[in-house]
Amino acid sequence: MKPTLADATRGRVLFGGDYNPEQWPEETWPEDVRLMRDAGVNSVTLGVFSWAKLEPEPGRREFGWLDRLMDLMHENGIGVVLATPTCSPPPWLGRLHPDTLPRDADGRIEWWGGRQHFSHSSATYRRYAAAITEDLAARYAAHPALTMWHINNEYCTFDHGDEAAAAFRRWLRERYGTLDALNSAWGTAFWSQGYDTWDGILPPRRVHYLHNPAQVLDFRRFTSDMLLECYTAERDIVRRHTPHLPVTSNFMPLWFGQDAWRWAAEEDVVSVDLYPDPRDPLGAQRGALVHDLTRSQARGPWMLMEQAAGPVNWRGVNHPKPRGLNRLWSFQAVARGADAVCYFQWRQSRQGAEKFHSGMVSHAGEQGRTYQEVRQLGNELARIGPQVAGRHSGAEIAILHDWHSWWAGAHEGRLSTEVDLPDVLHAWHRALWESHLGTDFAHPEHDLSRYKCVLVPQLYLLTDTAIANLLAYVRDGGTLVSGFLTGVADEDDRVRPGGMDARLRELFGIRTLHEWWPLEPGETVECDGFRGTLWSEEIEPEPGAAETVPYKGGELDGLPAVLRRGRAWYVSTLPEPDALRALLARIAAEAGVRPVLDGLPAGVEAVRRGELLFLLNHGREPVAVEVPGTHHELLGDTTVTGEVTLGRYGVAVLRS
Template sequence: MIRHSSSKKDSMFYFGVDYYPEHWPEERWPDDARLMAEAGFNVVRLAEFAWSKVEPREGGYEFSWLDKAIDILGQQGMKIVLGTLTASPPPWLMSAHPDTFRVRADGVRVTFGNRREYCLNNPVYHDYTRRIVTQMAKHYGDHPTVIGWQIDNEFGDRCYCPVCARAFQNWLHRRYGSLDTLNQKWGTVFWSHTYTDWSEIPLPLTTGGSPNPGLALDFFRFSADSYVAYQQMQMDILREKCPKHFITHNFMGFMYDGLNYHALAEPLDFVSWDNYPLMMNADAARMAIAHDTMRGLKRSGFWVMEEQSGPHGWENVGPTPRPGELRLWVYQAISHGAEGIVFFRWRTSRFGTEQYWHGILDHDGIPRRRYQEVKRIGEELKRIRNMIAGSRCRAEVAMLLSYDDRFAFQIQSNNSRFSYSDHFQLYYEALHRLNVPVDIVSPRGDLSDYKLVIAPTLHITSEEIVSNLQRYVEQGGVLVITFRSGVKDEANAVVNLPLPGLLADLSGIEVVEYDSLLADGRNGLEFVIPRLSTMVRKTSCEVWCDIIEPKGAEVVARYTEDYYAGRAAVTQNNYGLGETIYVGTIGDVAFYHALMRWLLEKAGVEPLLATSRAVEVTAKERDGRALLFLLNHASQDEEVELEKRYRDLLTDKAVEGETTIPGKGVLILTQE
């Protein structure tokens, strides 16, 4: 269950848009503000890329244009979220300090022409950052219309410059204390990599070839930490100068795995993220997992700071959202925990790299179909706002997401067909298809409220993580772990133990061999537990096969082919009051569907509602009362069978029994 963190968020439901007044003549601003108000907006994000407008020359600050824009918007009832400007340093800065340009993994320094081209550890850039953020904070700290800040924009990209090399060496010094410890943990004795001076430690540049896994993992951690530190540097200024404002940062959903989002989220008041459904093929589960991941970072509601409102694209134009989709996606976001929705962007830019990243309005500024749809949402939200405000998501199933593991698999994917994210999604999708709410949380988090916990490829383990899991299972939890769990210690070395390493006790097995399947290699799987074999008798598996010797566990499924035919592939082990299921391979959709139904029964978790595949069902809870969201992702109508009598908040009509949801349509039901 996600608990609501105390924060500077108020109970207001924010609905608005990202706006770039600096792109358009001032005469247009009042019209834009009026159209926004008519769309039902109450919040606008401004200025995250406006550094050169605010400081056109070094030390010369110009706030008047922004003050004016804020005034015009404020008069139409908008509240303002401001960017801290650091996402796009002006040419005068970068030209004067070419060392501040980021260096890529191939050792090449980037040049001017895009955004976020800076090295985030560069001391000169730090100075400029502190100066501009301080100016902004001082100017807007007491502004009545401003309610909060977004730090920079979509943090990402590792820098491999000499400044970072020195910073990395210092970071390692702090982490390991001595070179002897570092050499021992990383196993630098391999290939004579033993370092005799901190300055000898290289970055894992691609010019260095396939790196030592310990070095590479630590560098990825160091990069992630550098972003946390850079964010904190900005937050410290804002906290001091704008104590009443909230601070957030816009994250990038589930798929992005370059930073440690748990650590980055920690100091923020709440998480925001940028939701572009058409970059996920508008796939319901892929959008859902992103929302749930974002909600799980702080176990709390979040904002969508950029919600797709038109075709996206840089050099190429993406497909256009179909009628009804903008609305559908907004309600999906809300149902998964969004407490603010900010569309990206108001009007499509006529110039710049993002010329084809469309907003609600087209280049010509004329409101057309997409504006009308947004306006409809605005009207609906005005009506139901009070009925959904303060509602919270509630899940009995958790999945454990580890950024350390993501980094480790970036370095060594173990099998070229293996993807941590894809594998994680297989489990998520099986639950999503059954309409079972899921929390996505850190393996270090409190698991006591969950009935079922799934930890796919829990690769890097520590005593801390293992104790957390043991505690959970001992007290009656049902835990699922999979192949490649327990393989690595925290220095990315393989444990000096039979696999699954520190998880052996919990799982009651020993992995005596494994077979990494190339190309289209497959094996067969057969369930031996009656409840499962009645659902699916035989199925196939791929990518990886752990050959398991039960050491107390019971066999759930076994292989049917090759020299390990008959050996265990999936096992179940009683541990304390709970049990651990170990899944040694990757199955197909039918396999996960059956497995999940069995696990839910075992754990006593009830799906929300049985529906056709196109209809997603999610739930929120408010004052002890459930809100059921029925989201039809298909273009055609879909039928659902409601066993109880409900009222639909959107139409304010009663519904029960066989009910039709129109294509791309939404019902928000409360039991009458």
């Protein structure tokens, strides 16, 4: 049985973050520990960017400083998530071994001087990465401070170079077996692209016009797989030394470059980095979507590996978090399943590219607002940790998402560049979030039987297995709601006859899908009772469809914008937010799904986790929330009856 996050948390919520003490004089370390203890920090991540410090020249190890840090953490009751430093190789590796450096689609080398400058396909890189990982694992396997392994960091490297090209060809041989099968899958009869030898196949480098979409799709699959090979190679090394300790690598939120469903299956702990914009009025909803997706990938508690205590440094204008927002968003993550709340980074850097990225201890130091808020949060998490850690509540609604469908639908030759899948996902998730309807995410081939309602905002590419799964779900009594551009292509990005799979057309009551009608930026289409945005479709329904909402006016006048047949709904446009919320709330209610709490004031979010009810005020003004019955409010250790008052960005955690 593989280890889990519970083996690291031990009934607590982990609280801390990346600690990069090599940036500071060693005299600073005791002061760091004093502040950590005062703030309730119980976990730090060490070594993420330390390869050059650990191996200043090929084969020479410098572990003394890390030995002292590991001992210091243990002496002060702070656990260590020890990272393999392989995301940022030292300059000597690229200088001595240029084959370790990745190339972009134009053939340009990505040099050292930043980070992530490694070729995932380079045998030399993998050899050096394995060696430093082996030595770290052997040295610290028995250290009492070690609680978890963190492999690499934010895997996101693309490589179009010669070594990647050779690996791509090997990957394609394994996938297709023969050139005839590859030529068929890629549709190379178009534009005279047929391959007569494997050696003629390259990554999608710069071309005169559009790339072959199936080639691009496979290259994205290949890239995700090559990075996963890098992860599992290092994971297997540390697992051999410490089979009892969990292993993770941090996702970026809704990241385009990884098939995160496949990756999550290879991780003991699913973790994510999350940086919503504090000026974004929908920042809380965007965070909630990532929480729900990560919890679903983890199938239970998960780890918030990184967030910002204040501003970041990579937006055009980097705003700090207003007073209370860091606490609010941290509790939102806990409410939605996080058993770890961590930051990049502990102490704000004075040098380097991220010196204006905030830390738990900002440039203002101990007396600064940032640290004081971090201190409050850490002590509150310590108070509720034993009552929340390990608890999990499943939702009754699932949103389906698949990276392969996203990759295929994002090709440069698509019908509308205005259609961006993350925006569509956020629109549908927002409708549920604002209705206080709990949401999981699932892959379209997952078992969906536990859900009362399944939503498909958009799945351009669907395998035959996925389609059969959806049909079986509806046949067995589930309610399915699909958005536009779903079921258009098979797994090779081959458009299905009729523009949508025939089985899905029958399911939704679509006789003919005549044309897709994408909308211009800002353009809307009138429907009966609402306006649609982004997209519309010329659909001829089957006679006797149970319910339709027609378009009004224009080319599509009288044709269905929304079509229902039995328990299957098809929405051929993107309704404006209020309309989409009303539609999905109605469908959910008919399927037997109820909100977490009724009658909530605007801006208040209610989430259940286990036996606890979290109330989160995303507004700047105090609000009163009706909560029938008597409850114990954990943060204030008070008893409340009938009503809870939430201050600006206020939080309450109730146990009945």
